[in-house]
Amino acid sequence: MYSDKVMDHFMNPRNVGEIENADAVGQVGNPKCGDIMKMYLKIEDGVIVDVKFKTFGCGSAIATSSMATEMIMGKTIEEALNLSNKAVAEALDGLPPVKMHCSVLAEQAVKSAIYHYAEKNGLYFKELEGFDPDADEDHHHDEESCHI
């Protein structure tokens, strides 16, 4: 059911861990729904110089987290904000339809981390307009939204 790439990123995930004194930390998902992604970024001069993640979730949640970290490593903040869930899924040679929500979580984890970074440093990114880092949490009061 999973592509070889998904299995590879699940069995050998890249950039697992935490960054001490990270410049940006974002967490999305909910244990009730069975997936939580936490992303740590080290940012220098607007460039993501290091990224780590921790994920509680199924195989594709772990694989999409891993792939997302690879895709934003060394990129500018703007480039990272333009990372779409589709791009993550495509980079993994596709995900089963019921697992597409995992790639959405990966995109949101990156955005959530940068949102908090922007807030802390008084920065503005047009890509974050309308992004609510807590939207996911709110939705979870309604069980139907567990899987996007």
Add this chain to the structure above:
Amino acid sequence: MRKKVYLDYSATTPMKKEVLDEMLPFFNVQFGNPSSIHSFGRDNKTAVAKAREQIAKTINAASDEIFFTAGGSESDNWAIKGVAYALKEKGKHIITSKIEHHAVLHTCQYLEKEGFEVTYLNVDAYGLISLEELKAAIRPDTILITIMFANNEIGTVEPVKEIAAMAKAHGITFHTDAVQAYGNLPIDVKELGIDLMSISAHKVYGPKGIGALYVKKGTKLHPLIHGGAQEKKRRAGTENVPGIVGFGKAAEMAFEDLEGHMESLISKRDRLIQELKERIPFMHLNGHPTKRLPGNVNICIQFIEGEALLLSLDMVGIASSSGSACTSGSLDPSHVLMAIGLTHEVAHGSLRITIGDFTTDEDIDYVIQQLPPIVDRLRQMSPLFEKVKGGN
């Protein structure tokens, strides 16, 4: 070659060689239609009768109380809809439990749309129904009580004899889904007081696509499939003769040494539970410690998710299952794990290992050796585990 260990016997079992040998001639050599008058037909009518007798013997039923179906789900559908339609003038109330197989639950939900009323009994933390709650749920218009013999996920064995007695005292028909219990526990339908019972061949080392419904003589039951005169006009359709023959043989073999089978499974099961408990912190057993199916191990491993566990186990050749939402294709974890009161996050980390006749002590050792490092690896990745390590 990579080691392969099958530990999903509750999903299905491998067919025994003796069963296959018994079936093979019925595909091409002895292929007659049992309804035909000629010798090809007559021989197969005899073969079907023999299998019916073999199965009846294992549950202390008469052979004309055994009706062949296409499997456990059909038997459940037939029993529930069949009683509902036959007794709808008498009443429209059905009692079942919250932890039934979907073949029972979805059939009951269907009947609700048809105007029947259904009470879904709660279960306690072990998955046992309460006889007091059952008694309180009985109404003058209750026509059917359907409670499973043993649960397919957590293995809990329900107090079937007491339920049957209560049903009888109130003149209510009692059906039990014994798909998991059959061949794993002694079942005497007369002694237990069962009116209708669903069983399936592929859970007892027989072929897939064949099951049976035990129907106690005199039980009012509407037919589900209309057509020919097969199964005393109650279940039409040309008999699945190879399947029926295989079921008969598998049933006979399953009961040759039931006690030995149970003892062997229970000892492996309990060793596996014990040794995993010693090696994996934040793990607990779901279901009842002793009132459980001999081959069932169901555990929750906190801070990790079930599908990730299954995939990791599959990578080392171990086949098992989980009640996590990600494996069910639905939004929620298994209804059984919810009914025993687990939180969503704990239920997501469930793992079901079911053992059977071909499971060896080495297989158990292999799981004991492989599972803890897998749990460890996934926990190292889990943001939920950080907090625990931090002592919060």
